[in-house]
Amino acid sequence: MAAQARLADSHESSPIGGSRIGKVLTIIVLLMALVFYMTPVFIMVNNGLKDATNVSLSTMWNLPETWTGGGFVEAWDKLRPNMINSIIMALPATIISALLGAINGYLFSKWKFKGSDTLFTIMLFGFFIPYQSVLFPMVRFLQEIGLYGTTAGLVLVHVVYGLPVTTLIFRNFYANVPTELVEAARVDGAGLVKIFTRIMMPVSIPAFVVVGIFQFTNIWNDFLFGVIVVQNPDAQPVTIALNNLSGSFSVDWNVVMAGAIVAALPTILVYVFLSRYFVRGLLAGSVKG
Amino acid sequence: MKTKILLLLIVLLAALAVGAVNAQDDGMVPVDESVTGDLEVFSWWTSGGEAAALQALFDSYAASFPNANIVNATVAGGGGSAARPVLQTRLAGGDPPDTWQVHPGWELLGQYVDPEYVVPINDLYEEMGWNDVVPEQLRDMMTRDGNIYLVLAGVHRGNGFWYNKPILDELGVTIGETLSVDEFIAIADQIVAEMPDVAPLCVGDSGIWATAQLFENTLLGVLGPEGYRGLWDGSVSFDSDEVKQAMTVYGQMLDYQNSDHAALSWDQAVDALMEGRCVFNSMGDWAYGEFVAAGMEDNVDFGWVSHPGTAGSFMVVADGFVMANGAPNEAANAGWLSVIGSRPAQEAFNPLKGSICARTDCDRELFGPYHNWSMDSFSADELVASVVHGTAAPADFQQAMNDAVTLFVVDRDVDAFAAALVDAVAASGFTEAGM
């Protein structure tokens, strides 16, 4: 116990380089990265805050002259109605595809059978399907099963096309979970289902975080399926409304840039919420070992 | 067979809906409360003036058909780029909207008439008396085998040449009624000599259509309207000397363009013109809306002339709506088409859209000086079809031309450019089929 505490201490005090200079260097690198990541965001927020007449390339770095909210007001008004549609679509699609991916990943990594690796490759290959060229058969199929034009149809499409990647992430995550755990549980008489719910699920929080971030973002930002599968403008996801902020000829860049930030807010909330579990997962990890 | 029944239906509906039209002096489509249900209108007019203009059409419609409900299905993206897959997938899947936005010419005929996605509306034209007010050259662009398929809401002039007037004043240059290619080159050389920091030509071709449009305007300018038309009926070949000369002139013009052209969208090129970073811009008259929005004053801050060599021609960039084959609500759609073709609706729509009426009898007082100039051109000049905006040639040729232009902009290989276009004509075969 004491050794553990001492070790934890030593971890605390020994970053790469193991010294003060190392720590300063770390901070400098992180700050430089911050500038890189935030510059385009600055451009978007800064120009989003301007009035339509003040947005132009040559003044892109200048701060807004007035602080009236610029394009954000219009963007918020136009996007708000479709936000709820996106939530109704993205939440279930994310959760279902994550759960299915967890089950598949568990089976592919811990309950292999003859040909299971081949099945996995067959499934994973689906990740690379070029969506634009399968639109015709997809619409026909959805019409056949009566889900064309519905949010349920859209959820189905996102879940199915999400399966390869969620399965991949979970399978490769579970590869790191010692097989001894599974074997010990089997000796205790636990079956396939019980091992999953009692042992695998609890340790896979970080994988759920990663999959949640990936799926939610992709589904939230999807444009093509949303616009093809759902025709009713009142039921379409927010990306279609975002896209419609720009016209066919003229574009109010301030509204478009503000719109991108507004449309991303729910995703960012999901990140902030989920990414805390990176830290919590760490504790779980040290307990389980 | 199905088409014939539909035709009959439309005749009946049109008779019901618009029977009394000619009796009304104001041209408004008479009120009909019997038309009910949803009408799905699919377009890519989503923002600013376009959206306001579309709303004006909806308002006109609501005034005549108070019990019908419009479902505004818009999908934006440069020239409808995002709308295309949606529309094509829906049409192929047998789930058409009632009506959608279409350019006349090959876009209408190749993409919607040939696959029988739309039905003819000859009787509507007769009932509404449109054959008298819509110019014949325009109607020809919407007609196949004697059947007409489209109702236009407004017309843009594609061969505008806009310029920064203060800069030209400073140089002591005045632009007259027309501008020839040689005159333009002389002015451009003067700009290069006297103002090294200013590019003579503003181009924003991050969307390749903008420079393709510069090319088609130049083709029209060098070949003239007859020669230009010959390209589309097969009488003039793309490897003829005149065409190669036009390509050379186009290359010359590209030498005068701003260095950041590939980074700019067309509207940012107009911004650059207003800011004086460059002087001329070849663009359809939707550019006029940009000048107005920026508070620029006609003939003070900016001026216009026809693209070099194209005076006497009017490059048509028009938008209209169709009657879907199997439209879910045909009665409401017949009403919609009768409204958008009517004078009051067009008078409400076009000033907001920045275009002119697709008919010759609109009230000139409602339009500013530029549009009055454009209306003169519309009624007097040769109306010619644009490739870039889908009218003069089918989509596959249009795509091949865009691709060839993209390569030419960099390698300036006139022979390869001409050969690519000759191949594209052969692969497409449209000159034999005819419009």
Place this chain on the structure above:
Amino acid sequence: MAQTSFANETVLRAVTEKPLRQKWHPEQIQSFLFLLPSMLAIIIFVYVFIAVTFYISLSNWRTAVQDWTLREPLFATYGDLFNNTRFQIDLRNTIVFTLLFILLAVLLGLMLAILLDQNRKMFGIPLFRNAFLFPYALSFIVTGVAWRWIFNPETGINLFFEIFGVNALLASQGLDPLKPGWATDPSVVLQVNDALNVIIPGASDWRVALGIPVALIPVAIAATWQLSGFVMAMYLGGMTSISQEVREAARIDGASEWQVYRHVIIPMLNPVTISVVVILLHTSFKIFDLVISMAGSGPGFATDMPAIFVFDQMFKGTKPNLGTAASIIMLLMVAVIIIPYLRSQTRED
């Protein structure tokens, strides 16, 4: 050496799997049955649809009018495709872009993950973590516009060369000012056409210059900006799952922090790296929105990508057979890369 071997053993035990490979154990049948619904969905949504796509690529459907008759000769559309200069350029671009982008995104993502993992308890770390992930949340369509503005040669970052006096310095040395065209630069550097000429006669006359299109570099930077935060998140997730004991064991053996990562953690993260590479490959092969809004097809197709080609042919040119043929070729390219990669990785399990 002996010190790290202990750590390696731990790793080995953690990574090695002893799958239950007896012949069709009842639980394996159960496993197969649980997988069945997912597999069925994939077979319909992927393989049946691909079969339809492949059929269209062999058909005469080259206008808006659907034509399901087969073309003569059967693979003629594929011939058209490979003779298409634009598609040749796209193949070059997609290879160059993929290499640049995956290299940049993996290195940057891994570096940030290590720095954050090292300093989990440092003040402000959640802020950094969320800031690096932020770009991933934004719609590609709009971020492309922001990047187009930033890389605009007249008004973008080139202004900083002026402000920081770089150009004044160059001018004082009698040199031209530094003013890269970024995404608008049509030139291709490190051309290998002439070198290839030795092996393939005539290569130096090809219309497609084989090399690195300069304009692709800013696009790769923008894509890295957008995706590297997620790469970081994936690595962080993986690092989180590695128990402290593994790290401590290595440290007791005297390994430095760097050695712990180099010899213990990064090898243990191999499965995560597979996921990362697959996801990035998927992004780069299908990249569309970002390029469309940032650079379009670019001058001389310097930034054109196969997905844009497919879109243009399918929906603008209404030539479904050509568009589908291009997407089948892209799928084959993925298959050639991904299947051997997965095979080699799963064998290590």
